[in-house]
Amino acid sequence: MGAAITIESFAHWSSHGDTWRDRPVLVLEHGALMRRLITSTLATAGAQNIMTAGSEAEAKSVIERDLPGMVVADWRGDQRDHRKGLALVKSIRESSNIASRDVPILLTCQHSSRVDVERARDAGVSEFLKKPLSTADFLQRLEHAAVPRLFVKQTRFAGPDRRRTTREGRRPPPLKRKKDVENGLVDSLTAARNGCLALAYEVARDGCQQARRVAVSLNRYLGAVREFGPKENEIVEMHRAALVQLERARDANDAVRISVVQGLEDVVKMRLSRL
Secondary structure (H helix, E strand, C coil): CCCCCEEECCHHHHHHCCCHHHCEEEEECCCHHHHHHHHHHHHHCCCCEEEEECCHHHHHHHHHHHCCCEEEEEECCCCCCHHHHCHHHHHHHCCCCHHHHCCCEEEEECCCCHHHHHHHHHHCCCEEEECCCCHHHHHHHHHHHHCCCCEEECCCCEEECCCCCCCCCCCCCCCCCHHHHHCCCCCHHHHHHHHHHHHHHHHHHHCCHHHHHHHHHHHHHHHHCCCCCHHHHHHHHHHHHHHHHHHHCCCCCHHHHHHHHHHHHHHHHHHHHCC
């Protein structure tokens, strides 16, 4: 999509040891019984330092103070608004403290739909596991979460690189990053269009009508241009900025949100008339 991307490694992990068992592990679990069960499982598996929290606020305080090397967090099933349920994950990933921002997060919850998994992934979790938990699956996901992955920071995403090694027989993910273009793997226009499709899918899951209009506007523009340069990238960035404005104005009245999209659509209409 042409936006600036910051990628860094999980450098602070080395101070916690080579495996997740050597790192301080924070368990955020709202239920006292489940919290004890998870703590017991971790201790039996060899975890040396286990901290617990019963609420998001308590967990956030522990993270800022003690910098755990692993977080096991519960996504409460009664939190219908997925943004509230994933607020802790988002706050960790958007932190200015690199040491806490990069921490691996294993999210556990009752939800199991593909949309829920993708929402959790888009919020920045490292691994996802549906309850009820089996000991084998739980420990396996911890091992996966502990594998160092690059940290990606974009306009609408901050967290571990969501790309995984392509499994045999599966189609590789569409190339859409600036790094892909720089490495000669894809041309700029194709990368922008791939990014547009990914964005459209993401905002459709979010259910925001105005965000969908932004995705439609971007798709219309990229479908009309025949090359991708600084002028085209400027329009892409305008769409990204509009999505950020919509996110910040989520609780504002409809008129404010509509005006953001209308102004964007007017600019795009003018640019298209010049092609």
